[in-house]
Amino acid sequence: MASNYDVTKVHFPSAYSEILQRVESIDPSTYARTRNYISGAVSYLSPYISRGVISTKFVLQQLLQNGHSVKKSEKFIQELAWRDYWQQVWMAKGNAIDNDLRHLQTDVQNHEISTNLVKGETGIKAIDRAVAQFYDTGYLHNHVRMYIAAISCNMGKSHWKIPAQWMYYHLLDGDWASNALSWQWVAGCNRNKKYVANQENINKYCHTTQQGTFLDIPYDAFSTMGIPEVLDDTHLPELITPLPEQKEIKFDKALPTQIYNYYNLDPNWKGDLSANRILLLEPSHFAKYPIGQKSMDFMLALGENIENLQVFVGEFDELLAQYPISEVYFNEHPTNKNYRGKEEARDWMFSVTGYFPSFFAFWKKCKKELNY
Ligand SMILES: Cc1cc2nc3c(=O)[nH]c(=O)nc-3n(C[C@H](O)[C@H](O)[C@H](O)COP(=O)(O)OP(=O)(O)OC[C@H]3O[C@@H](n4cnc5c(N)ncnc54)[C@H](O)[C@@H]3O)c2cc1C
Structure with a gap:
C-alpha cells in the first residue's frame, strides 16, 4: 500500500486471490522504516491472519520465497512474532487473560x-x-x-x-x-x-x-x-452480536465434518477432503466476545472462499444433536475447548511454545530458528 496516507484506500477485500496479492506486495524494508507512522507501509494483513484465512507461517514463507532476506525482513517478522507470542500466552493462560x-x-x-x-x-x-x-x-x-x-x-x-x-x-x-x-x-x-x-x-x-x-x-x-x-x-457500551438467521443445512452423513469458526476460515485447510464444511457460530462465543455487523459481514464474506461452507448458528452440542455427525475435525484454539473430535494443530512460525513473561525472551528463542 502506498506510503501516502489516504484512509479511503484502507479497505479489506475478501476474495482469496486479492488477499494473496496483498501478501505479495509486502515491502519489508519500507515497512521497517515507516511502520510507526499512520501513513507507513504497513501490510493491512491482520484481518486475514486474525480470521485464520492465512497464518503467520504462510506470510513468512511467502516473504522468503519472494527473495526478501531475513535480515531485511527482521522487523516485519518480529511484528508477526508478536501475534504468535500473544496467542501462546492465551494458550498457556486461558481465561486468565480476561x-x-x-x-x-x-x-x-x-x-x-x-x-x-x-x-x-x-x-x-x-x-x-x-x-x-x-x-x-x-x-x-x-x-x-x-x-x-x-x-x-x-x-x-x-x-x-x-x-x-x-x-x-x-x-x-x-x-x-x-x-x-x-x-x-x-x-x-x-x-x-x-x-x-x-x-x-x-x-x-x-x-x-x-x-x-x-x-x-x-x-x-x-x-x-x-x-x-x-x-x-x-x-457502558452496548455490544451485541448480530447473528445471522439459520438457513437449512444439507448434510451428507457419509462424509466427515470440518468445523470452521471466527478464528479459522482457512480455504486450504483439508482442501482435498470431501467433507461437510460448517461455519459454527456459537451464541455463547459471541456473548463472551461480541462483534459488530461489519465484522460479522466480513467473516461471512471470507467464508465464501471455502467451498460449500454452510453456516450453523448454535452451540457445538446442538450441532451434534441435530445432525448425524460421525467424524469431526477442527483446529486447536483457546475458544474451542468445548469441541469434541479430531483436534489439529495450528500453524506457527517457530517451534517455540509456552508462556514467556516478556516478548523479547520469546523472540530471542525464535530468532535462533531463522537462517540469517
Ligand atoms: C490496544 C491494542 C489493541 C490491539 N488489538 C488487536 C486485535 O484485536 N487484533 C489484532 O490482530 N491486532 C491487534 N493489535 C495489534 C496491532 O495493532 C495490529 O495487529 C496491527 O496494527 C495490524 O495492522 P497490520 O496488519 O497493518 O500490521 P503490520 O504492522 O503490517 O504487521 C504485520 C502483522 O504482524 C502482526 N502484528 C503487528 N503488530 C502486532 C502487535 N502489536 N501485536 C500482535 N500482532 C502484531 C499482525 O498479524 C500484523 O498483521 C492491537 C494493538 C494494540 C496496541
Missing part, C-alpha cells in the same frame, strides 16, 4: 469507557479522525490503538477491559489475545509501567501540528495528571 494478568491495573476510577472517546470528540484531532474512520474501515493503525488505549486507561483512568471489548467489537481483525494483552500492556498489567504518549508524539506519527490539548504536556507531568474534563463522562 483479567489483569501480572499486575492489577493501578489508579482505576471507572469500569466503563469515555463517551467522548467513542464519539470521536476528545479534542485530539488525530484521535477523533481515526475513531470516525474506524467505524467505516474496521481498522486502526497500531500506534493509534496504543494512543486510544493510553487515553482511555492512563488519562481517563478506565479499567482496560470494557474499552478493549469496544475496540474488539469494531475491529475486522479482532483477536482477543492481541487485543486484551495489548490493552493490558498499555495499562501496565502485563509489564511494569504504563504507556503514555504526549501531543508532540501524536503530532509526529499522525502528521498533525496541534497544540494546547490536554496531552500537550511534558512526560513527567503524566504521573500527577487528573482525569481531563473531556474524558469525565463515561458509559
Whole structure:
C-alpha cells in the first residue's frame, strides 16, 4: 500500500486471490522504516491472519520465497512474532487473560469507557479522525490503538477491559489475545509501567501540528495528571452480536465434518477432503466476545472462499444433536475447548511454545530458528 496516507484506500477485500496479492506486495524494508507512522507501509494483513484465512507461517514463507532476506525482513517478522507470542500466552493462560494478568491495573476510577472517546470528540484531532474512520474501515493503525488505549486507561483512568471489548467489537481483525494483552500492556498489567504518549508524539506519527490539548504536556507531568474534563463522562457500551438467521443445512452423513469458526476460515485447510464444511457460530462465543455487523459481514464474506461452507448458528452440542455427525475435525484454539473430535494443530512460525513473561525472551528463542 502506498506510503501516502489516504484512509479511503484502507479497505479489506475478501476474495482469496486479492488477499494473496496483498501478501505479495509486502515491502519489508519500507515497512521497517515507516511502520510507526499512520501513513507507513504497513501490510493491512491482520484481518486475514486474525480470521485464520492465512497464518503467520504462510506470510513468512511467502516473504522468503519472494527473495526478501531475513535480515531485511527482521522487523516485519518480529511484528508477526508478536501475534504468535500473544496467542501462546492465551494458550498457556486461558481465561486468565480476561483479567489483569501480572499486575492489577493501578489508579482505576471507572469500569466503563469515555463517551467522548467513542464519539470521536476528545479534542485530539488525530484521535477523533481515526475513531470516525474506524467505524467505516474496521481498522486502526497500531500506534493509534496504543494512543486510544493510553487515553482511555492512563488519562481517563478506565479499567482496560470494557474499552478493549469496544475496540474488539469494531475491529475486522479482532483477536482477543492481541487485543486484551495489548490493552493490558498499555495499562501496565502485563509489564511494569504504563504507556503514555504526549501531543508532540501524536503530532509526529499522525502528521498533525496541534497544540494546547490536554496531552500537550511534558512526560513527567503524566504521573500527577487528573482525569481531563473531556474524558469525565463515561458509559457502558452496548455490544451485541448480530447473528445471522439459520438457513437449512444439507448434510451428507457419509462424509466427515470440518468445523470452521471466527478464528479459522482457512480455504486450504483439508482442501482435498470431501467433507461437510460448517461455519459454527456459537451464541455463547459471541456473548463472551461480541462483534459488530461489519465484522460479522466480513467473516461471512471470507467464508465464501471455502467451498460449500454452510453456516450453523448454535452451540457445538446442538450441532451434534441435530445432525448425524460421525467424524469431526477442527483446529486447536483457546475458544474451542468445548469441541469434541479430531483436534489439529495450528500453524506457527517457530517451534517455540509456552508462556514467556516478556516478548523479547520469546523472540530471542525464535530468532535462533531463522537462517540469517
Ligand atoms: C490496544 C491494542 C489493541 C490491539 N488489538 C488487536 C486485535 O484485536 N487484533 C489484532 O490482530 N491486532 C491487534 N493489535 C495489534 C496491532 O495493532 C495490529 O495487529 C496491527 O496494527 C495490524 O495492522 P497490520 O496488519 O497493518 O500490521 P503490520 O504492522 O503490517 O504487521 C504485520 C502483522 O504482524 C502482526 N502484528 C503487528 N503488530 C502486532 C502487535 N502489536 N501485536 C500482535 N500482532 C502484531 C499482525 O498479524 C500484523 O498483521 C492491537 C494493538 C494494540 C496496541
